Amino acid sequence: MTDTSSLPTTRAFPTARPAGCPFDPAEDYARFRTEESLTRVSCPAGIDAYLLSSYDEVRALLNDPRLSSRAAVSTHVVLDRDLDAPTVPGSILHLDGPAHARLRRMLTPEFTVKRMQALREYVRGLIDERIDAILAKGGPVDLYQEFALPIPSLVICELLGVPYADRDRFQAQSSILVSTDAAPELMAATSQEVQQYIAGLVMTKMAEPADDLLSRLIQRGNESETPLTLEELIVLGLSLLVAGHETTANMIGLSTLALLRNPEQLAALREDPSLAESAVEEMLRYLSIVQFGLLRNATEDIEFGDETIRAGEWLVAALASGNRDESVFPNAEKIDLRRNPTTHLAFGFGAHQCIGQQLARVELQEVFSRLYQRIPTLRLAVPFEEITFKDNALAYGVRGLPVTWDA
Amino acid sequence: MRITLDEETCIGAGQCVLAAPEVFDQRDSDGIAVLLTETPEEDQRAAVADAAIRCPALAIRITG
Numbered sequence: 001m002t003d004t005s006s007l008p009t010t011r012a013f014p015t016a017r018p019a020g021c022p023f024d025p026a027e028d029y030a031r032f033r034t035e036e037s038l039t040r041v042s043c044p045a046g047i048d049a050y051l052l053s054s055y056d057e058v059r060a061l062l063n064d065p066r067l068s069s070r071a072a073v074s075t076h077v078v079l080d081r082d083l084d085a086p087t088v089p090g091s092i093l094h095l096d097g098p099a100h101a102r103l104r105r106m107l108t109p110e111f112t113v114k115r116m117q118a119l120r121e122y123v124r125g126l127i128d129e130r131i132d133a134i135l136a137k138g139g140p141v142d143l144y145q146e147f148a149l150p151i152p153s154l155v156i157c158e159l160l161g162v163p164y165a166d167r168d169r170f171q172a173q174s175s176i177l178v179s180t181d182a183a184p185e186l187m188a189a190t191s192q193e194v195q196q197y198i199a200g201l202v203m204t205k206m207a208e209p210a211d212d213l214l215s216r217l218i219q220r221g222n223e224s225e226t227p228l229t230l231e232e233l234i235v236l237g238l239s240l241l242v243a244g245h246e247t248t249a250n251m252i253g254l255s256t257l258a259l260l261r262n263p264e265q266l267a268a269l270r271e272d273p274s275l276a277e278s279a280v281e282e283m284l285r286y287l288s289i290v291q292f293g294l295l296r297n298a299t300e301d302i303e304f305g306d307e308t309i310r311a312g313e314w315l316v317a318a319l320a321s322g323n324r325d326e327s328v329f330p331n332a333e334k335i336d337l338r339r340n341p342t343t344h345l346a347f348g349f350g351a352h353q354c355i356g357q358q359l360a361r362v363e364l365q366e367v368f369s370r371l372y373q374r375i376p377t378l379r380l381a382v383p384f385e386e387i388t389f390k391d392n393a394l395a396y397g398v399r400g401l402p403v404t405w406d407a
Numbered sequence: 408m409r410i411t412l413d414e415e416t417c418i419g420a421g422q423c424v425l426a427a428p429e430v431f432d433q434r435d436s437d438g439i440a441v442l443l444t445e446t447p448e449e450d451q452r453a454a455v456a457d458a459a460i461r462c463p464a465l466a467i468r469i470t471g
């Protein structure tokens with residue numbers, strides 16, 4: 001039994017955004033940030049956790065090797081999840097220490113700045129093709145379905161080496177997987193199909209290596225002392241898809257909506273596409289789409305200020321709160337595309353910081369410097385109040401984005 | 408200014424390469440950061456400081 005008498009009062013984990021402000025995190029965070037002692041919250045998953053809400057706390061926590069990621073990313077808000085379930089081999093997000101480093105080191109060469117820059121031309125071509133298709137179709141269109149969702153999934157196809165003939169189908173299935181409103185049966189069936197597809201792809205690459213991420217990963221594993229197993233390779237492939245598709249799609253959709261609501265900022269970006277780099281960092285900071293933060297578990301007692309966090313306790317790093325910390329980002333509640341807040345927390349911090357971040361940056365920078373230039377009169381095709389949001393999803397975003405423009 | 412880089416803790420996130428491309432690069436073989444110089448010119452100080460604060464593994468140290 002743990003002695004709980006010294007623990008601070010427990011509050012509900014904040015999930016609801018302020019009424020009418022779909023871009024702002026829950027109001028409670030601002031209060032929590034100013035409190036001296038650690039904040040205790042009870043989470044939807046049925047556990048109590050310490051909530052780290054200031055920028056410095058979030059960074060310190062995420063860089064502490066005494067904390068385990070075994071129930072990451074935001075399992076504290078997932079109902080009916082067994083928090084003590086064993087970690088699946090290959091699940092890079094959930095492994096710790098040397099087991100994590102082994103996988104991470106096999107993947108890092110695939111995501112270097114240089115390699116991702118080399119993909120830029122391809123990404124730009126893809127974006128231009130999609131814009132051409134949208135313009136040819138004519139408004140109104142759902143920009144989320146027709147643009148935000150396909151781009152990141154087609155980029156992952158290119159990365160993994162999915163044959164061209166399979167890409168449309170793969171894209172459609174992966175969009176079902178990340179949707180928040182598909183029927184459970186369709187979801188289960190699709191998930192099965194995608195898993196089988198990736199398994200088949202891995203086996204093909206084992207038999208006939210080509211010039212792609214999966215083939216090189218297999219080879220790198222074989223050259224190491226502990227080759228990657230088939231199961232690990234499948235889980236890694238799926239992890240890249242799951243972690244890289246919906247996140248980037250949500251950033252495209254939600255950023256576009258936020259910019260349409262801030263026309264002077266959008267105009268600045270349209271007139272000066274060289275702002276795209278800084279604009280991407282600012283939108284990542286401002287929107288913090290991994291909305292419920294990252295869950296960690298203490299593997300030993302940890303002194304935190306005057307308090308001791310006991311081994312076994314849960315902790316949540318509130319990325320969205322740290323990114324609105326006024327002591328680091330003055331006027332944090334305002335979008336300022338010139339701010340260039342490169343130290344934001346939207347990709348996490350520490351050993352698990354997003355491995356795909358340089359790819360996400362290239363995709364978002366290319367969207368930011370193409371979409372608004374090529375469709376300068378882009379606007380919502382419905383009243384703002386009719387846009388619905390993924391309030392309960394781990395990655396926040398719009399459910400759809402009907403837009404139109406002057407033909 | 409002198410900098411050191413801890414290759415063991417580096418997780419290859421590439422933040423340093425974005426912040427100070429004249430000082431940091433990533434190895435093609437494993438994605439881990441490498442120093443192009445251990446003693447950058449003074450005009451690189453701001454960029455190197457930015458790299459150090461952005462590094463998610465706190466692998467970059469600046470002395471002097």
Ligand code: HEM
Nearest residue numbers: 072092093243244247248251346347348352354355356360
């Ligand atoms: C804007 C888009 C994205 C956002 C906001 C985002 C956010 C994050 C965050 C917060 C983490 C840390 C999780 C933790 O510490 O528990 C993470 C990890 C990860 N992300 Fe991303 N991500 C994005 C795009 C991508 C892309 C495009 C890919 C790959 C194609 C990707 C692949 C991964 C992987 C594999 C991990 C696990 C890394 C590890 O555990 O070492 N992400 N991402």
Ligand code: SF4
Nearest residue numbers: 417418420421423462
């Ligand atoms: S920023 Fe840090 S972790 Fe990332 S590549 Fe550079 S040294 Fe390595």
